[in-house]
Amino acid sequence: MRHPIINRSGKALWLWILASTMQIENVTAATLEVTIQKYQFTPAQISVQAGDTVRWVNREKRQYHSVWFEASGEPEPPYFFPDEWYEKTFNDKGTFPYRCGPHPEMTGVVEVK
Numbered sequence: 699m700r701h702p703i704i705n706r707s708g709k710a711l712w713l714w715i716l717a718s719t720m721q722i723e724n725v726t727a728a729t730l731e732v733t734i735q736k737y738q739f740t741p742a743q744i745s746v747q748a749g750d751t752v753r754w755v756n757r758e759k760r761q762y763h764s765v766w767f768e769a770s771g772e773p774e775p776p777y778f779f780p781d782e783w784y785e786k787t788f789n790d791k792g793t794f795p796y797r798c799g800p801h802p803e804m805t806g807v808v809e810v811k
């Protein structure tokens with residue numbers, strides 16, 4: 699990102715680059731974690747900002763799961779196994795319910811503000 703630029707206004711340019719970089723970091727999207735354990739999503743409801751990513755981490759001993767936004771018309775993603783995770787980035791605002799494919803009683807909601 700940072701290139702050494704040598705000219706008469708070199709110092710001002712450096713400061714400008716630094717300020718720009720800091721501004722970008724301020725709006726950097728976050729990754730939030732949802733744990734899957736004992737056939738439950740925790741937290742079951744999560745609020746994120748548009749652009750954020752949610753990572754579902756499987757903390758079971760041996761059970762696989764999936765995170766399926768069935769109501770959005772998406773195909774079911776592959777199952778993932780203990781110590782694996784599934785990630786999804788949310789760019790659109792709204793309320794997005796999901797479920798586990800093999801276990802319909804496992805449900806959760808992502809609220810994007």
Ligand SMILES: [Cu+2]
Pocket residue numbers: 737762763764798799800801804
């Ligand atoms: Cu499941």
